[in-house]
Amino acid sequence: MSTPRFLTLPPGVRRTNIDTSRGSFAALEALPGSGVPERRPALLVPGLTGSKEDFLAVLQTLAASGRHVVAIDMRGQYESAGPDDASAYTLPALGEDISALLEALGPEPAHLVGHSFGGLVCREAVLSDRVRPASFTLMSSGPAAVTGATAEKSKALRDAIPEIGLEAIWQLALEPDYTGRGIEEEIIAFLKARTLGNSGTGLACMADEILTAPDRVDELAKHSADTGLGILVLYGEDDDAWEPAVQATMAERLNASKVVIPGAAHSPAWEAPETTAAALTAFWNQCAQGLK
Template structure:
C-alpha cells in the first residue's frame, strides 16, 4: 500500500492552521542587525538545524517574495532539516517583523541583494557556501546577490521566478498604493479572485484570510512600492547568470508549479535552457509550489542540493 505524503501547507490551512503556526519544532527566531547598512536594518530570521543524529549536508537560505515573509517557507523547512539541511529564512527589509526605511529609494535592488550577504556574515556563514533559493520577487533579489558575490553560494534556485518584467499594471498598483495604502493590493487581489473585497471591513474574514491580510498590512508601504518598481523595471539578467555558470560551475535550478500564473511558464523554461540549468515542473501546484506540494517540493529541493555538493 502506498504511504500518503504528509499534509501540505494548503492542507493545514484548510484545517485553520496559519503559516506562522506551521513553524517547525526547535526552530529559533532571531532578530539580526545588519551591521554596516546605512539604514540600520534589522531582519527577523528563523533558523532550523538538522535534528540530532542527522549529519549536516549544507546550509540553505530562503528569500521570500512580494507581500511575503519568512513564514512562507516554514512548511518545507522541517522536511529539509530531516534531509540534513540547516535552514535559514528571513523577512526582507520592510517585510513583517523586519525593520525598514520609510522611503522607497532606500530599497534599491543592490541593497536588497547586499542584505543577503550581510545577513550570512552576521550569522557566521560568510565563508560557508550556501544554497540560495529565491521565490518569485525573492528570485530577483537572489539573482542580484549571486551576480555580486558568486563565490558565496553553493547553488541558486529560482523558485517560481522569471527573468524579466511582466506586463502587469505596476504603475496602477503604485498609484493605488499612494492613495489607498497597502489595502489597495488586498482589494485588487480579492476582486480579481471574485471574493468580497470588503470582508476585512465587515469582519467576515476567516482566520487564514485574516493572517494574509495582517501580513500585508504589516509590510512597510515603502517596501511594497520599491518592490513594485523593481518588478516594473526588471531587466533580463540571464546572460550575466550564464557567465557566472561558465566561470564558476554554479549549479542552478529553475522550478515552478505547473499552474504558476505569475511569470509566463515559457519564459521560465527558456531561462532554464539558456542557463543549461536543471528544470523541474511540480504537478498540481501554482505560484507557491512549496505551499501547494510541500513535501514533494522539499524532497525535490533536497535531491538537487544533494547533487550540487
C-alpha cells in the same frame, strides 16, 4: 510594538532574527532533529507580497536532511524593519542585504533560494559575487520584468499605496477577496498582519522594481559557467506569474537544471511542499557531489 503570531509553527521551527552588517532580519529557522547540521545551510527569500511564512511547509522537511534552514523577511517586509527611503528597495540594494545574510550564515556557503521577486533579488547578490552561494535556485521567478496580468496587478499595487495606503487596500480589496474565497479566519488574520506590517514605501518601490527589472540571464549564465555555480529553475506547472514556457526558456539559456512541480501554480513551496522539498534536497545533494 510586537506583531501578533497567527500561524502555528511545526516542531523544530522557531522565530528568530538574523543580525547582519546591513541590519537585522526577521526569520524562521529550522534545524535537523539532532540539532547539529551536517550539511551546508540554506537561505530562502520570499517574493514581493510574501514573507518567510511562505516557506513554512518545507522548512522542517529541508532541515531533516541535516541542514540549518532559514527563511527571511526582506527589509520592509512584514517583521523586518525598513526605512522610508526608496533607494533602500532597489534590486541592487536588496541584493546587498542577501549577500550580508549569506555572510552571516557562514562560514560555509549556503544554498540560496529566491521565490518570484525574491529570485530577481537573489540574482543581484549572485552577480555581485561578494559572497558565493553553494547553489542558486530560481523558484517561480523569471528572466526580467513581469508582464500581462501580473504586471497589471503590480502596477495597481504600486499606484494605490501612495494614494490610499495599505489599510485601505486591505479593507477595500484584499479582505473581501479572501473572505469570499472562504479562507480560514486564522489565515486571514495572518494575512492582514502581514499586509499592514509591510513598509508602504518598500512595497511600492519593490512593485516598481518587478515592473522594470532587466534581463540579466546571459550575465548569470556566464557567471555560472565561470564559477561552476549550480543553478536550478523550479516552478509550478500552472504558474500564472511568469509563464512556464518563459521559465523553461530561461533554464535553457542558463544551462540549468529544471524541475516542474505538478499540481502547483506560483507558490510550489506552499501548494506542493513535499515534492518541492524533495526537489530542492536532491539538487542540493547533487551540487555537493560536484554535479550540476
